[in-house]
Amino acid sequence: MNISLKGQVALVTGGTKGIGKAIASKLSNVGAQVVVTARHEPKDQTSEHHFITADLVQPEAAEIIAKEILEKYGRIDIIVNNAGANLSPGGGFSSLSDEHWHNDWQINFLSVVRINKALLPSMITQKHGVIINISTGAAKQPIWELTMSYSSAKAALNVYSKALANEVGSKEIRVNVVSPGVVKTPLMMEFIEDIAKSSNTSVDEAFKTVMNKVGVPLGRMAEPEEIANLVAFLVSSEAKYITGTNYSVDGGALPIV
Template sequence: MENSLKGQVALVTGGTKGIGKAIADKLSSAGAEVVVTARTAPAENPNGHYFIPADLTQAEDAETIAIEILRKYGRIDIIINNAGANLSPGGGFSTLSDEHWYNDWQLNFMSVVRINKALLPAMTEQRSGVIINISTGAAKQPIWGMTMSYSSAKAALNAYSKALAGELGPKGIRVNVVSPGVVKTPLMLDFIENLAKSSNSTVEEVFQGVMDKVGVPLGRMAEPEEIAGLVAFLVSPEAKYITGTNYSVDGGAAPSV
């Protein structure tokens, strides 16, 4: 797939660490000009991705990103909506305030809706483009004690993505979802550490508890690069007949066919 994306402009939200960084690096290696967003600039940027600071829970930042990309490059070919996180505490419905629900939905659902709305006019004018929305296996297999509000926001993202694929297919734009399972990212490791503190458990006990609840046949977390490889394929010309599909990358955890 070397140079398969040469001349294309790609946006990766949350693209400075974890899954987002792995995706940004992979697209860059395939020849794309890559723009990344995050709240703060990365300490290191060895691949020279163009950085736009943004807080995607703020509606106006989506417009700022779109304006800057189109001013600098004049086009947008690939949108990877990767920014997201499980912001709420564990413990189930009684521990979740309105603010917890609001924050999870702003980051994990509304940020995607806003970014797409801001950039889709340019894509529809080109009559080409690819959108990949990064969801989670927890949208189909929620864990009530850990991911209730996060899972609901991502489940909405899955439904939105399917509807968007149906609308945009006739305009030459493909939309797919990638749903990772348990991935070794800084956010995941922080989540496990915080859960250990709040439950007076060890990190090892919490990690094993998460793995037992999720049930991963391969017995380990995924590496971010393993998610990036699938994303790079889905945005490439080799996947030009694939749209409206949700791909699980979960080590076999999904319990259904």
């Protein structure tokens, strides 16, 4: 399989750390001009990526990003909506305030809706485009004491993605979802450390708790590059008949086929 994205412009939101960084690097390695966004530019950001500072929680951010991309490159071929986070405390429904719910839905759902709305008209005009929305296995297998509002927002993202795929498929635009399980990223490690602090246990014990809750037959976290490899395939011409599908990359954690 020879994947080439030469001449294509790709946006990766949240593209400076973890899964997003791995995706940006992979797409760049196979020829794409990659634009990445994050709230803060990292000191080690490579010059091969065009960086846009953006807080996607702010409604105006999507239009600012779209304007800069289209003015600089004149097109957008690939959107990877990777930015997202579990921002709320554990403990179930009684621990979650309106602000917790609002924040999780802003970053994990509404930010994606806004980015797609701002850039889809360009894709429709050029009659070509691929959108990958990064979700989570927790949207299908929520852990009530850890991910209630986050899982709910991502579940909405899954349904939205299927609806969008149905709408824009006739316009030669494909929309798919990639749902990672437990991935070894800075955010995941912070999440585990927070669990350790709140439960007054060690980081190793907190890690075991998470892995036991999720139940991963392969017995380990995924590396970010393992998610990036699938994304690179899905945005390429090798996957040109694939749309409206949700791919689990979770080491076998999802207990259904």
